[in-house]
Amino acid sequence: MILKDVCKCKFTNSFKLEADFSADPIWCNVCGWNLDIEDFPLSDNLQKELWEWVSEYGNWIDLETDSLKENGLKIEGNHNEKGFQLFQEVEKQLGEKYPIVFVPSKSAQLYNIF
Numbered sequence: 001m002i003l004k005d006v007c008k009c010k011f012t013n014s015f016k017l018e019a020d021f022s023a024d025p026i027w028c029n030v031c032g033w034n035l036d037i038e039d040f041p042l043s044d045n046l047q048k049e050l051w052e053w054v055s056e057y058g059n060w061i062d063l064e065t066d067s068l069k070e071n072g073l074k075i076e077g078n079h080n081e082k083g084f085q086l087f088q089e090v091e092k093q094l095g096e097k098y099p100i101v102f103v104p105s106k107s108a109q110l111y112n113i114f
């Protein structure tokens, strides 16, 4: 399924599932534009689960001190695991018409460097 006028591309047929702070979890995989989850044929229940998943994004970061929580890597790992489970369901519901990839969060690993 080619979507037009949803992002910066003329049209797109390549998507990614990725969580970020207060954004829809589906993005254009070409230009990186945040897409409207309602443009995709997903069940209400799955959309709800995706929103819950997104709302837990960044739970591994202590926003007050802008640092990684003690068990941050583990929390992020669990979040990515849940995301991948949801991704498999997303892939199933979208079918071959909407090619989509899963992009796990790496922000905890970035914090962990310092």
Ligand SMILES: [Zn+2]
Pocket (backbone or CB within 6 Å): 007, 008, 009, 011, 012, 028, 029, 030, 031, 032, 033
């Ligand atoms: Zn695009």
